[in-house]
Amino acid sequence: MKTLKKAVLIGVAAIVFVCVIVGMFGGSDDDARPEATAIDVAQVSEPSEIQATAGPTATPQPTETPTRTPEPTGPLLQVHFIDVGQGDAILILAPDGKVALIDGGDSGSGVLQYLRAKGVQRLDLMVATHPHADHIGGLVDVLQALPVDEVVTNGQPHTTRTYERFLDAIAATGAVYTEVKRGDTLQLGVLTFDVIHPRGPTGQNLNDQSIVLRLVHSNVAFLFTGDAERDAETSILSSSQNIQAHVLKIGHHGSQSASSHAFLAAVQPQVSVYSCGAGNSYGHPHSETLAALTGVGSIIYGTDVNGTVVVTSDGSVYKVEVAKQGQPSAPPAVTPKPTEPTSTAEPIALTIEVVYLTSPISPGANASLSIRTVPGAACTIMVYYKSGPSQAAGLGPQNADGNGMAAWQWKVGTRTTPGVWRIVVTATVDGQRTTLEIPFEVG
């Protein structure tokens, strides 16, 4: 069912190039502060029709070469912020052919399929920033399928079966197991990651123990923050490490629990990428985070809107390619009312049309619903079973995209009572709301 996620999106694949000329700076000391001397944003491609395939494996298809801005040339570093729904997964292809993966999304989130589609047959380095399921679940899938040389963690254990399966999978592969802390470095061929955080495997909040890595590729710097929240950011700032980065992986899926003004002011990102799923249950990305990033002058991409985001660097110039064009925005803060839909006449302009629904469906299977309504409409979903509205992950509100499409994916639990139940979807735009009730058969 996973592949159905975007099967209905026979959409427009747009490539946005952000080419940045990064000025040379004195010496080649990695600790020096790279200075960007120019930024040029060029939208160079005419949107071209492609048939979007399985979500996470949808590949950016460059259609045109930018003429106004220099292209990265020579040995290239590629950083893929993979669309794994709600979770993080970052593939790093080093200029010398070495391969690293930072986090893997949830189990079954498609990271393994993405790696295979990119021809990745083994990993030199795997980093689990912290042991939450939306970061390590997919790493188990990868460990069970591909050879991995070294697995790096912060040493902070968890008690979930997902975490236990992660440990079991490492043991089964025979990979080198390493724990890192602030001040350590990780080597990936010619590249060096500085471990910025955590100070050590202590503390209650697992997010704040996230491994934070800074990667400097000649004059282009990246910062990968895992789910580090404000306490971690405060600790990092007080450590006086260099955290400037041209490209920032935004902390904690764009949650306002991360991305403090002081932290962003120190990073000074030109390009920022968050990773989260459309219709997630947590309201990611939060509007406060997007505003803070805009406030420091960063361009923002999100995997919920843009699909997989790929940054390619030659060490002095980098470009950004996205699978889908779109402007990241916070999902609507609409609290759906668990009431019967009103039967008043539908407004003429605002309609909801079902594009796809998995029904009938068996308990334990993944369901998906795609609808079409007015572009930008605030959409909510409620799935009512016998006992009431489902608490499955992934049934959060979202904004319809530029084509008016919105889609949700959720699991129908194995304990769901068979029967014909109902899904209630609302769309709101300019204070006008419409509601659609859809029969949903479980059995």
Next chain:
Amino acid sequence: MNVKAVVDRFEGNKAVILVGDEEEQLVVDRAQLPPGTREGHWLRVEVRDDILTRAEIDEEETARVKARIATKLDRLRRGEHRKKR
């Protein structure tokens, strides 16, 4: 209360719990969990139709799993999984 679940994480005022052997994710209000519930706590829960209807902390199971995982982690740290190769 015949199903086990574990608290994977908190997200704002929500908690993500993984239910049963399948680790089915439910996103529940933190207020639905007993006071003092922390990340990593094992719970005994009642789930009807993907809705959490009851939850209590299972300290015994939490301690048992912690001990089992600590042993596995120690083996990795000592590199025992590589020595047998």
